[in-house]
Amino acid sequence: MDGIHKNHALTVVQRVLVVLLVIYLILPFAWMVVYSIYPSQNLRSTPMDFSLSDITLSSYVSLLGDQSFIVAMRNSLIIALSTTVICMILGSLCAYVLARFRFKGSQTLLLAMMTVQAIPAIVLAVPLFVLLRGVGLFDTQLGLILTYTAFILPLVIWMMVSFFESIPVNLEKAARIDGCSRLDILRKVVIPLSGPGFAATAIFAFITAWSDFFLAKVLTGTNTLTLPVKTASFQGLFAMDYTSAATAGVITALPVLILALVAQRWIVQGITEGAVKG
Amino acid sequence: MTRARVSVGERQDRRFAIAASAPAVLTICALFIYPMVYAVVLSLYHLNDKLPAQTRFVGLGNYAQLLGDQDFIHALGRTATFCVFTVFGGVALAIGIAVLLNVKFRGRTITRVLLLVPWAVPPVVNGIMWKLIFDGSYGVANEVLMAVGLTDTRIQWLATPKLALAVLIFAELWKLTPFLALMALASIQSIPSNVYRAAMIDGANAWQRFWRVTLPNMRGTVMFLLIVQSMWSIKVFDSIYVLTGGTGGPAEATTTINFLAYLTTFSYLDRGYGAAMSIAIMVIVCLVAVFWVLLLGRRKDA
Amino acid sequence: VSPTAGDSEASGSAASSPLKPDSGDVTGELTILDDNTNLVFQDGLIDVFQEQTGITVKTYEMGNFNDLHDRFATLFAAQDSSFDIIMTWAGWSAEFGKAGWLQELDSSALPSDLIRPALDAVSWDSKVYGMPKFASVQTMFWNKEHFSAAGLDPDTVPENWDDFVAAAKACTTADHYGYCCDMGNPAGAYQNYLRALLLAGGELYDADWNPQLNSEAGIEGLTKMVELLNLHKAMDPASLQITNASDLNDVFAQGNTSIVFNWPFQWAAATKDGAKTTAATTGNGLIPGINVRSASIDGSEGYAINVNSPNKQAALKWLQFASSATAQAQIVGQEGWFPVSQTTLDDPATAEALPVVTTYKQSTDYVTKRYGTPWSSELDQLLSVQVNQAMNQQITPEEALNNAQEELKPIVERYMA
Amino acid sequence: MAEIKLTNVGKKYPGKNADYAVQGISYTVLDKQFVSLLGPSGCGKSTTLNMIAGLESVTEGTIEIDGVRVESLEPHKRDLAFVFQDYALYPHLSVYDNIAFGLRMRKMPKKEIDARVKESAEKLELLPLLAKKPRALSGGQRQRVALARAIARRPGVLLFDEPLSNLDALLREKTRSELRILHNDIGATSIYVTHDQEEAMSLSDKIAVMSRGHLEQYGSPDEIYNTPATEFVAGFVGKPRMNLFTAVPAGPGAFTLEGSPFVVDGVSVRSDQPVRIGLRPSECGVRPAGSDDADGTVVVVEPLGSHTDVIVDIAGYHFVVRVTGFADLQVGQPVRVVTAGAVRHVFDATTGLRLNADD
Amino acid sequence: MAEIKLTNVGKKYPGKNADYAVQGISYTVLDKQFVSLLGPSGCGKSTTLNMIAGLESVTEGTIEIDGVRVESLEPHKRDLAFVFQDYALYPHLSVYDNIAFGLRMRKMPKKEIDARVKESAEKLELLPLLAKKPRALSGGQRQRVALARAIARRPGVLLFDEPLSNLDALLREKTRSELRILHNDIGATSIYVTHDQEEAMSLSDKIAVMSRGHLEQYGSPDEIYNTPATEFVAGFVGKPRMNLFTAVPAGPGAFTLEGSPFVVDGVSVRSDQPVRIGLRPSECGVRPAGSDDADGTVVVVEPLGSHTDVIVDIAGYHFVVRVTGFADLQVGQPVRVVTAGAVRHVFDATTGLRLNADD
Numbered sequence A: 001m002d003g004i005h006k007n008h009a010l011t012v013v014q015r016v017l018v019v020l021l022v023i024y025l026i027l028p029f030a031w032m033v034v035y036s037i038y039p040s041q042n043l044r045s046t047p048m049d050f051s052l053s054d055i056t057l058s059s060y061v062s063l064l065g066d067q068s069f070i071v072a073m074r075n076s077l078i079i080a081l082s083t084t085v086i087c088m089i090l091g092s093l094c095a096y097v098l099a100r101f102r103f104k105g106s107q108t109l110l111l112a113m114m115t116v117q118a119i120p121a122i123v124l125a126v127p128l129f130v131l132l133r134g135v136g137l138f139d140t141q142l143g144l145i146l147t148y149t150a151f152i153l154p155l156v157i158w159m160m161v162s163f164f165e166s167i168p169v170n171l172e173k174a175a176r177i178d179g180c181s182r183l184d185i186l187r188k189v190v191i192p193l194s195g196p197g198f199a200a201t202a203i204f205a206f207i208t209a210w211s212d213f214f215l216a217k218v219l220t221g222t223n224t225l226t227l228p229v230k231t232a233s234f235q236g237l238f239a240m241d242y243t244s245a246a247t248a249g250v251i252t253a254l255p256v257l258i259l260a261l262v263a264q265r266w267i268v269q270g271i272t273e274g275a276v277k278g
Numbered sequence B: 001m002t003r004a005r006v007s008v009g010e011r012q013d014r015r016f017a018i019a020a021s022a023p024a025v026l027t028i029c030a031l032f033i034y035p036m037v038y039a040v041v042l043s044l045y046h047l048n049d050k051l052p053a054q055t056r057f058v059g060l061g062n063y064a065q066l067l068g069d070q071d072f073i074h075a076l077g078r079t080a081t082f083c084v085f086t087v088f089g090g091v092a093l094a095i096g097i098a099v100l101l102n103v104k105f106r107g108r109t110i111t112r113v114l115l116l117v118p119w120a121v122p123p124v125v126n127g128i129m130w131k132l133i134f135d136g137s138y139g140v141a142n143e144v145l146m147a148v149g150l151t152d153t154r155i156q157w158l159a160t161p162k163l164a165l166a167v168l169i170f171a172e173l174w175k176l177t178p179f180l181a182l183m184a185l186a187s188i189q190s191i192p193s194n195v196y197r198a199a200m201i202d203g204a205n206a207w208q209r210f211w212r213v214t215l216p217n218m219r220g221t222v223m224f225l226l227i228v229q230s231m232w233s234i235k236v237f238d239s240i241y242v243l244t245g246g247t248g249g250p251a252e253a254t255t256t257i258n259f260l261a262y263l264t265t266f267s268y269l270d271r272g273y274g275a276a277m278s279i280a281i282m283v284i285v286c287l288v289a290v291f292w293v294l295l296l297g298r299r300k301d302a
Numbered sequence C: 001v002s003p004t005a006g007d008s009e010a011s012g013s014a015a016s017s018p019l020k021p022d023s024g025d026v027t028g029e030l031t032i033l034d035d036n037t038n039l040v041f042q043d044g045l046i047d048v049f050q051e052q053t054g055i056t057v058k059t060y061e062m063g064n065f066n067d068l069h070d071r072f073a074t075l076f077a078a079q080d081s082s083f084d085i086i087m088t089w090a091g092w093s094a095e096f097g098k099a100g101w102l103q104e105l106d107s108s109a110l111p112s113d114l115i116r117p118a119l120d121a122v123s124w125d126s127k128v129y130g131m132p133k134f135a136s137v138q139t140m141f142w143n144k145e146h147f148s149a150a151g152l153d154p155d156t157v158p159e160n161w162d163d164f165v166a167a168a169k170a171c172t173t174a175d176h177y178g179y180c181c182d183m184g185n186p187a188g189a190y191q192n193y194l195r196a197l198l199l200a201g202g203e204l205y206d207a208d209w210n211p212q213l214n215s216e217a218g219i220e221g222l223t224k225m226v227e228l229l230n231l232h233k234a235m236d237p238a239s240l241q242i243t244n245a246s247d248l249n250d251v252f253a254q255g256n257t258s259i260v261f262n263w264p265f266q267w268a269a270a271t272k273d274g275a276k277t278t279a280a281t282t283g284n285g286l287i288p289g290i291n292v293r294s295a296s297i298d299g300s301e302g303y304a305i306n307v308n309s310p311n312k313q314a315a316l317k318w319l320q321f322a323s324s325a326t327a328q329a330q331i332v333g334q335e336g337w338f339p340v341s342q343t344t345l346d347d348p349a350t351a352e353a354l355p356v357v358t359t360y361k362q363s364t365d366y367v368t369k370r371y372g373t374p375w376s377s378e379l380d381q382l383l384s385v386q387v388n389q390a391m392n393q394q395i396t397p398e399e400a401l402n403n404a405q406e407e408l409k410p411i412v413e414r415y416m417a
Numbered sequence D, E: 001m002a003e004i005k006l007t008n009v010g011k012k013y014p015g016k017n018a019d020y021a022v023q024g025i026s027y028t029v030l031d032k033q034f035v036s037l038l039g040p041s042g043c044g045k046s047t048t049l050n051m052i053a054g055l056e057s058v059t060e061g062t063i064e065i066d067g068v069r070v071e072s073l074e075p076h077k078r079d080l081a082f083v084f085q086d087y088a089l090y091p092h093l094s095v096y097d098n099i100a101f102g103l104r105m106r107k108m109p110k111k112e113i114d115a116r117v118k119e120s121a122e123k124l125e126l127l128p129l130l131a132k133k134p135r136a137l138s139g140g141q142r143q144r145v146a147l148a149r150a151i152a153r154r155p156g157v158l159l160f161d162e163p164l165s166n167l168d169a170l171l172r173e174k175t176r177s178e179l180r181i182l183h184n185d186i187g188a189t190s191i192y193v194t195h196d197q198e199e200a201m202s203l204s205d206k207i208a209v210m211s212r213g214h215l216e217q218y219g220s221p222d223e224i225y226n227t228p229a230t231e232f233v234a235g236f237v238g239k240p241r242m243n244l245f246t247a248v249p250a251g252p253g254a255f256t257l258e259g260s261p262f263v264v265d266g267v268s269v270r271s272d273q274p275v276r277i278g279l280r281p282s283e284c285g286v287r288p289a290g291s292d293d294a295d296g297t298v299v300v301v302e303p304l305g306s307h308t309d310v311i312v313d314i315a316g317y318h319f320v321v322r323v324t325g326f327a328d329l330q331v332g333q334p335v336r337v338v339t340a341g342a343v344r345h346v347f348d349a350t351t352g353l354r355l356n357a358d359d
Ligand SMILES: Nc1ncnc2c1ncn2[C@@H]1O[C@H](COP(=O)(O)OP(=O)(O)OP(=O)(O)O)[C@@H](O)[C@H]1O
Pocket: D013, D014, D021, D039, D040, D041, D042, D043, D044, D045, D046, D047, D048, D195
């Protein structure tokens, strides 16, 4: 538990638990992968037929050959990336101010932003639609980007504030004496320094934007159909296709998974730093 | 007596502060103020799109109706069940995982990395995934159970109300617990190791060290986890939508309050009532958060 | 901000008179939001339409059926006019028509030979809000191989419920059940209940739209379903979790059940490559009745015009085109749906292109209903809870339907007030 | 050339009812002087330094550098460099880039930057470390990087905020000497904040002793040590701490620690009121005595190698005496305290101001 | 009663190719003795202490407490208490509960717990703070809580791991005296880890000087200071650091710092090989000289109040001399270094072992 005595030796129970945990973590996703590479008959026969020779990527080929799927992928990528970039720029600027300048109401502002998290998206769908249509942004990528930005910014700010607060004030003083403006400090000192936190937050923003389903469903037409909406559509009234759904699921999850795994060091560290404060 | 001097630097700082925070604040305001006001006003109206003639201002009438609405109360009950399992179960499981992964062993890093897998799986995919597993005809869960002899007929997980809710809880736990576990782990690791050493010398065994040192020191984090998970659980939508084919079924077993608000607004087109429901949900989320803060927040040291 | 300001406007325009076809030349650009059932429009019919009328189809979007309701709700609530034409069917025509979102059509705009259930699917309260694009009626499909294996005559269709139960029981083996249906979601629960009720010779509403869910026929119908599952054990328990007809398609086409009552496209699914059934081994016939010879439910789809559309005349042309012989021939021939006009139905070429049309023709002699109402969503939802409990034997069919009746009454009153 | 003049400088941090963090500070630091700000934690040393640097605004008074008022000049326009207690190295930059950062911000030509970095790195023996990141360095090395960064800019003024307090004892002492050598070498006017009186004494030309936001004394180490202007200074400077006790008059030029036989005579101050008397431990002695003529009893004997500290309990007051070598005394032994060779520091019992002139 | 005996104790941390963190340590701590483990960072002090406490397993050798081997006894069965450098207070418990925790774990009756807590809190002047949480306390107060927690258990053995190093200089000195008084008062056998030689000297009955996992010398402060057993001990103990340089024979009993006119005579060691000679700064003197007869030139003059450190550059070697009072010397001035009164410490140039017997 605290690893003082039994530093490197796990008890049998612990070993079993770790193995179970690992299985628990990967198996569901692995099963979806299996579903996407075997013809459905193989998995619907009893017993299931896992002959390696039956493995086929045809479902991937056909999905990736489907223009609308590619468009959805592109939409999702553009929207999630732009949202992330905007969130990180606006968010770190605002978080920096909240972390470094104490002014009346800064705490209130931070709290008020968090209550945004409590709002169910359902109530906002129609008014948001009206709003976006009113300014000509309905069914445009920018419309979704702005919406996501508004939803994700408060969390980004919340996270970044805690990372920024952990940066020694003296570093900023040093930078000011070295001739940095506030913006320089943010760009050259604060952000590079909150590296893991920054990366973790960015990935968090990306995943949130990438994964959103409900708002995308309501606020998009064909032009901006996103991947989760497309993926969910594989179980329509007249079109449930488990293999395609599984394949789409894998494809939808894969970029985020890869991103998360590549940046795992930062994420774990970022979460750690943020949580220590919480 | 004192001249309050504002130096050039301070003035510049002030200007910077305003300029830097404005874009974010304005974006949030721009996209939330109108919809929120719209929603609040809407919630004061009787407005069913299918009954345009009956549209009228009812003040808090919708809210009053909520209090006596059996559907809402049942949904509230289901939400409570769902929350009890996902919040308490989730946080407890997260702490358990964190404690397990706090022990040094080979492969610990990779195990921690694997915690990110469920987090990275979008809710929609999560729903599909569990559907593949718990499908009543072809799901692998039944195959496995039948293979080990725990059942001889296929269990209709998603057709049996209680089981469907259980599957939903399970799916949600799978997705969110690992992330909570990472946070719990971070919190455990921030407890200085010497405190454990002190406890060992004081004669506390592993179990006592967990209950008397680890857990009390995680109070802040546990509170945070409870708040976050409560928020997620009360507002759960995507998983239900995908797992139940957009119905909240079977037999409304997975119709939580948020899903009911969705059905009311989008299926029944009873938008005024739906808005009132959504705002009630928002209030409930805030109340629950405040509840955790009051229960576990930092009490002033004497 | 006044969320209601626009709605009075909307109801205002809804009050405008039914749309009559303009005799003059109609031009314009159309935007259409369809579901993804029909590919024939995209694959050529649009071009034909443009050629015929000189009207351009600027956008033809195919949305996922499951997402469409939410999208329509959003679009209409915001008085949006980005689509001139939307796809509709029985439930939505009533619902959106009642909401004043669909343009009412004058009878002069309608072809005279529309088949009744198909017309019902685009009407509510004797107002017509659109035109059908295809008709869909459930018929019975059976696996002839299973019948033979069970010692039944593969070419004899059970003509009444008892025969049907006997056949389903006989076909039930360790491998598969004799019968399977899709009652996993509210719409499915409603459909299966309604079909049973009709087969028992009942009616869902009286002439004044007073619901009679718990009528004798209703209770009898539901009881038969419960018995099929729990007493005869001839119904696949997975029926309670299958949420859509295409899954049912698959179950049948993979030989995992012997009998289904399904939409016409079951034929296409059962005979396509990869299916374990073929045209030769798939039987098709009327659904066996309980107290009547047969009855069925309707699933026709059509098009309606957005009340906010600035191009109503052009839109009307599209509606007429979709129900015209040209379009119908393709929908029937290439996609396996039933035609909406008597003329096409009577055309011998039609039966040749789609063998199941023969059964469809027979079925027009019997009751085919859907009862699309503005409260369909609410009804589906509340009924599904009760039906699920009855099927799981937590309550009796009678209790279930009494409950449902009690819940439905105030809702209907509200809408009919 | 850089002369720094503070006139009546005061600072209030924002916040309701906030007290002055610093008030009425005036002194002049001459060009090339090394001045320490000495005082306990929270006395306003860092605040003063930050105002000089321009990192905090000045609430009252003026600060001039070379006769030019700088209160509203931005930090980087003041020709000064700052060395922080926690070094404040940019963790994401290599040693080289840390040193070069300030030069780059000043848009110096690349070549000159390189030359300057190399030069200052050489001066501080950092050449082999230029490519490393700060986290790969030891505490002492980080400290040297911070210094190198400061001097690379060749500023007229060098400000230090407790630059050694994060080093361990050995390293602290070593770096202290190097700092002094460095100062002699580069000759920038230096202001050095510390709460360690030994550090201040050993490094400075002048020391400004502060307490609770006020300046207690400004003078050379010699003055500070030998003629502390206030009881506070007397108690703060010198190690071990000066023995300071309230004494009541006991005859002409004599005072006694009340309730004890311990008498200090030869005091040049006349007073019929109790005064505070200060005696440095190292100027006193101790010798065994019989229990009848003893001033008190030994409570602790601390051998420290070259000398031993003996603590004598005199009527409840712990009087410290530092004797050379190892003392042959036992705990509990009655002793007499010898004060003959000790300078008498006398302070007013209420104001704490020095009463006797320099002697 | 608690006597601790280490016999040939060694420790290897797990890990491939790991070296011994500690090896071949043997010594005996007598009952009620106060023993310091002194050495630079990483030399294995904490490791040794943790093995005694039972917080680390012992790889080799035996540890006996009162003649009983304890290597496989759990920590809380060893009748000892531990004071940590970071205090390791339970952050979530009040001061009272922190002190009571260990007693509760031992299932002591409530009443007695209360009495013990009050007693030890009183001893450390914590009574007004009992209800506070650790984070509301100052460093010094936390330190006292850690001490109170340790003594409340009335253990036979008290272990300290650098308990003062997180305190500032003033507080450190104050607490040091209190610690000594406390030890005399409660009389537990104490083992105290520190890297501050002054602390070790002032507190201990015996000191174990360690370096790189080995025991360099075990002896009284007097022995350690006056007859350091190795060059390492000589250099580590004493402040300022002993001047240690390589000297070549220059006639009978005389050695010279090569390349300089500086000669040390009267050395009792014969050698025709270069040796390492050590001279304590405070035992040497310095006097102005002409440029012809000078040993070197002054590079730094550090006045420290009661004394002044003068650094003389002798052929590149920085020789430190500590003179009493303020020295009237200028940087750059040629001087002679007077070593007449200084003890000659002579060490083998390769092994570092002391060559001359005690003198
Ligand atoms: N940013 C600030 N806001 C409000 N008060 C402050 C701020 N910085 C310092 N103070 C207060 O001003 C007073 C002087 O603080 P300052 O940091 O100058 O002390 P210091 O002498 O440097 O102490 P230390 O030796 O602990 O660094 C203290 O009472 C402190 O609490």
